[in-house]
Amino acid sequence: MAVAIADARAGKRGERVYSGRVLQLLERGYIAFKSSTYMIVISGFLEPVLYLLSFGYGIGKLLPTIAVGGETIKYAAFIAPALLATSAMNGAIYDSTMNVFFKLNHDRIYHGMLATSMGPLDVALGEIGWALIRGFSYACAFMVVIAPLGLVVSAWGLLAIPAAVLIAFGFASCGMAVTSYMKSFQQLEIVNMILLPMFLFSGSFYPITVFPQWLQFVVNLLPLSHAIDLVRGLCLGHINFGLAGHALYFVVMIVVGLFFTTKRLNALFMK
Amino acid sequence: MSIINIRQGSLVLVDAAKVQSRGAIYVAQARIRQMMKWIWMILGIAIANPVLYLISVGIGLGGLIDKSVGSAGVDGVKYLTFLAPALLAQAAIQGTMDETVFPTLEGFKWHKTFYSMNSTPLTGTQISYGVFLTALFRAFYTVVLYFIVMWLFGAVNSPRAWLAIPTAIFAGASFGALMQALAGRLEDENIFFVVLGRFVMMPLFMFSGTFFPLTSMPFFLQWIGWISPLWHATELGRHLTYGHEVSPTMVWVHFIFLGIMLVAGLFFSARIFTKRLAK
Amino acid sequence: MSTPLISARGLTKKFGDFTAVNGIDFDVYKGESFGFLGPNGAGKSTAMRIIGATSQRTSGTISILGKDPEINGPQIRAHLGVVPQQDNLDMQLSVTENLYIYGRYFGLPRKFVKQKVEELLAFAQLEEKRDAKVENLSGGMKRRLTIARALVSEPEILMLDEPTTGLDPQARHILWDRLFRLKEQGVTLLITTHFMDEAEQLCDRLIVMDKGSIMAEGSPATLIKDYSSKEVLELRFGSDRNQAVADQLRSMCERIEELPDRVLMYTEDGEELLERVYAANLHPKTSLVRRSSLEDVFLRLTGRTLIE
Ligand SMILES: Nc1ncnc2c1ncn2[C@@H]1O[C@H](COP(=O)(O)OP(=O)(O)O)[C@@H](O)[C@H]1O
Numbered sequence: 104m105a106v107a108i109a110d111a112r113a114g115k116r117g118e119r120v121y122s123g124r125v126l127q128l129l130e131r132g133y134i135a136f137k138s139s140t141y142m143i144v145i146s147g148f149l150e151p152v153l154y155l156l157s158f159g160y161g162i163g164k165l166l167p168t169i170a171v172g173g174e175t176i177k178y179a180a181f182i183a184p185a186l187l188a189t190s191a192m193n194g195a196i197y198d199s200t201m202n203v204f205f206k207l208n209h210d211r212i213y214h215g216m217l218a219t220s221m222g223p224l225d226v227a228l229g230e231i232g233w234a235l236i237r238g239f240s241y242a243c244a245f246m247v248v249i250a251p252l253g254l255v256v257s258a259w260g261l262l263a264i265p266a267a268v269l270i271a272f273g274f275a276s277c278g279m280a281v282t283s284y285m286k287s288f289q290q291l292e293i294v295n296m297i298l299l300p301m302f303l304f305s306g307s308f309y310p311i312t313v314f315p316q317w318l319q320f321v322v323n324l325l326p327l328s329h330a331i332d333l334v335r336g337l338c339l340g341h342i343n344f345g346l347a348g349h350a351l352y353f354v355v356m357i358v359v360g361l362f363f364t365t366k367r368l369n370a371l372f373m374k
Numbered sequence: 375m376s377i378i379n380i381r382q383g384s385l386v387l388v389d390a391a392k393v394q395s396r397g398a399i400y401v402a403q404a405r406i407r408q409m410m411k412w413i414w415m416i417l418g419i420a421i422a423n424p425v426l427y428l429i430s431v432g433i434g435l436g437g438l439i440d441k442s443v444g445s446a447g448v449d450g451v452k453y454l455t456f457l458a459p460a461l462l463a464q465a466a467i468q469g470t471m472d473e474t475v476f477p478t479l480e481g482f483k484w485h486k487t488f489y490s491m492n493s494t495p496l497t498g499t500q501i502s503y504g505v506f507l508t509a510l511f512r513a514f515y516t517v518v519l520y521f522i523v524m525w526l527f528g529a530v531n532s533p534r535a536w537l538a539i540p541t542a543i544f545a546g547a548s549f550g551a552l553m554q555a556l557a558g559r560l561e562d563e564n565i566f567f568v569v570l571g572r573f574v575m576m577p578l579f580m581f582s583g584t585f586f587p588l589t590s591m592p593f594f595l596q597w598i599g600w601i602s603p604l605w606h607a608t609e610l611g612r613h614l615t616y617g618h619e620v621s622p623t624m625v626w627v628h629f630i631f632l633g634i635m636l637v638a639g640l641f642f643s644a645r646i647f648t649k650r651l652a653k
Numbered sequence: 654m655s656t657p658l659i660s661a662r663g664l665t666k667k668f669g670d671f672t673a674v675n676g677i678d679f680d681v682y683k684g685e686s687f688g689f690l691g692p693n694g695a696g697k698s699t700a701m702r703i704i705g706a707t708s709q710r711t712s713g714t715i716s717i718l719g720k721d722p723e724i725n726g727p728q729i730r731a732h733l734g735v736v737p738q739q740d741n742l743d744m745q746l747s748v749t750e751n752l753y754i755y756g757r758y759f760g761l762p763r764k765f766v767k768q769k770v771e772e773l774l775a776f777a778q779l780e781e782k783r784d785a786k787v788e789n790l791s792g793g794m795k796r797r798l799t800i801a802r803a804l805v806s807e808p809e810i811l812m813l814d815e816p817t818t819g820l821d822p823q824a825r826h827i828l829w830d831r832l833f834r835l836k837e838q839g840v841t842l843l844i845t846t847h848f849m850d851e852a853e854q855l856c857d858r859l860i861v862m863d864k865g866s867i868m869a870e871g872s873p874a875t876l877i878k879d880y881s882s883k884e885v886l887e888l889r890f891g892s893d894r895n896q897a898v899a900d901q902l903r904s905m906c907e908r909i910e911e912l913p914d915r916v917l918m919y920t921e922d923g924e925e926l927l928e929r930v931y932a933a934n935l936h937p938k939t940s941l942v943r944r945s946s947l948e949d950v951f952l953r954l955t956g957r958t959l960i961e
């Protein structure tokens with residue numbers, strides 16, 4: 104039986120890196136999740152809600168409305184999609200950096216996994232898949248909070264959920280790729296040092312049009328600003344081809360991230 | 375192969391009485407030596423943080439808010455001026471927290487260095503105070519750097535504004551002492567970090583009147599500010615940097631609240647350290 | 654006899670309901686090398702931490718250098734050098750810094766410590782690693798550094814908890830040699846171990862501990878004399894036959910011990926006994942004649958081996 108599964112992909116393309124066993128890894132993730140504390144799970148959901156409550160309410164009193172794309176909307180409606188996109192990023196980054204780093208360097212879980220018939224791509228997809236499931240549930244939960252508050256203006260907003268998953272996928276793939284190259288915990292700190300400015304400048308709390316031209320240009324290169332524009336466009340019903348461009352940005356991130364993760368894991372374990 | 379000489383022996387040289395009076399300083403010296411290995415990174419973050427927040431939130435969001443509220447201002451001043459003292463206190467709190475929680479975990483759990491310190495004449499109380507002193511040192515230079523940045527941004531509007539430096543450090547000290555006591559009792563730190571980050575630090579940061587006046591929050595959320603050292607220090611800081619109105623009674627309340635927190639934190643931390651080491 | 658440096662009576666330590674050290678009595682005299690021999694979990698480390706004035710006893714009395722650790726902890730620790738079972742070096746500091754900082758914890762003058770550090774680097778053969786981060790040292794190097802660190806204050810009593818566990822045989826022998834020289838210089842040594850060869854090599858006197866209690870006390874030689882025969886014949890018949898022949902063997906000598914993989918026969922003359930075994934038409938797969946060791950003492954006292 105076990106042999107049959109392992110052989111199932113024998114001879115197919117990429118059999119050396121991929122054995123089609125992602126489900127088993129997701130199962131492992133689920134078992135690990137069940138034994139983790141609910142606190143951790145709940146807290147991931149809480150983060151954007153707290154921001155919304157604090158900024159939406161508090162700043163909303165100082166700045167009741169904001170103009171985007173020739174339309175004036177409530178401040179809370181402006182930041183809610185950004186918070187959704189940011190929490191998708193944060194969750195994915197946490198799952199694919201901290202978590203993966205410890206498994207890679209301390210627990211040595213992958214060594215055991217790769218000693219079976221699994222390939223590095225299975226490991227990568229399994230790990231990332233789990234990040235996506237979590238990202239999906241958080242996105243749904245957040246929607247349930249913001250939709251009744253009238254913060255999702257358009258029916259297109261429903262698409263914000265798959266968009267959040269796409270965003271999580273992109274960040275998780277790249278996060279895992281970067282992590283697999285890291286040697287010390289201090290290097291991980293660098294990830295956090297990049298995240299803060301990205302969060303502060305990607306237009307979560309106000310349109311980036313307030314910035315000078317050059318800064319707008321830089322910000323437009325950052326993944327988070329694409330994530331925010333995508334989710335915000337959907338939630339506000341501002342549908343145009345630009346949105347496809349933002350989505351494409353993440354597709355590229357996914358492909359590049361997976362490519363390097365697989366390559367690196369191969370180099371690390373399959374010598 | 376070399377052997378070592380036991381010449382004078384510990385009888386002559388070791389000075390237990392000296393350690394008794396200066397032990398905490400020895401511990402702090404060792405901790406500072408460790409800190410120096412990361413000092414450029416710490417200083418980099420200590421400068422980058424205020425610059426990024428002041429530009430992004432203070433100027434970026436602040437510009438829109440200033441336009442929106444008009445001549446009334448936020449608490450009578452520009453948003454940047456309003457925000458800066460809160461971030462100053464937050465910097466102190468973050469600095470002391472990093473410098474108490476991580477070393478405490480390292481000392482008890484990760485590398486067990488406290489146990490090696492405790493096998494010398496040093497006591498648990500001295501170790502606890504030594505770690506705390508180091509955190510104060512970090513809070514001090516972080517806050518001073520922040521204050522300079524604030525000043526360069528034009529967010530300092532009063533000759534006695536510099537007094538916000540000690541009040542911010544005071545808040546950092548109070549919170550740091552309490553966190554140190556808590557970290558001293560910790561067995562499982564993984565959950566702790568998540569809980570601390572998302573259930574304690576974030577709510578404190580968001581709901582202590584940092585980004586908007588606390589009074590603009592619904593009443594049932596204002597209590598978070600009242601128990602938050604950040605709010606108490608922010609009130610004092612705003613009073614000092616731009617003359618935000620605080621009644622003399624409230625000045626006392628803020629000081630007494632932070633003072634109680636500090637004394638309790640130090641007391642429990644020393645006790646917890648001593649007990650855990652002697653287990 | 655002079656007054657002991659360390660003297661314990663009815664020393665007891667409980668963790669909750671569990672008694673880790675159960676009313677032990679012992680005295681350690683100046684200049685001697687005193688050992689605690691026992692298997693894992695016997696309570697050796699717990700006893701050491703109480704003597705090191707870092708762990709509070711539950712009951713009983715103990716005096717170290719004439720002082721009570723509960724009252725005069727720091728004053729006692731000022732004269733001890735402690736090597737814990739697990740290295741607790743400061744991973745973020747360099748080799749030299751670890752030694753220096755530790756010396757400062759004793760309130761020693763900077764100048765003295767600096768000079769001492771150089772000596773200790775040579776002692777531990779770590780001169781080439783002087784500026785290396787401790788994180789990057791091998792296990793044996795870390796152990797040597799921990800031992801060197803314990804000597805920075807030139808202690809009167811050096812306490813070593815399982816000093817050679819995890820070291821390779823060569824490193825063990827080097828370490829034994831160093832410890833022997835320290836003893837020659839008058840340092841009182843306190844050593845715990847679960848290796849009987851280590852106890853035999855290093856200890857003038859030792860107590861055998863099991864499950865928190867003292868089973869026997871004396872020098873290695875007297876313990877062996879009192880609790881074992883002169884020689885031991887070890888026989889292997891293969892795991893299925895050991896038991897079957899045991900009854901027959903029992904009648905041939907003073908005492909036998911059946912272990913899962915072999916049978917031990919206690920006798921004054923091993924070779925002669927082996928001949929009798931062959932004469933009785935019993936053919937072991939392997940046979941070995943050796944002198945009795947502390948392992949045999951422990952087996953006699955507890956019916957178990959030191960290392961399980
Ligand atoms: N801090 C502690 N809390 C609870 N039990 C402990 C603690 N330290 C040791 N023990 C228990 O006490 C017993 C003796 O431990 P120890 O002194 O370390 O033995 P040894 O050093 O002889 O191997 C063991 O069963 C151990 O599990």
Ligand SMILES: [Mg+2]
Binds near residue numbers: 694697698699815
């Ligand atoms: Mg032990």
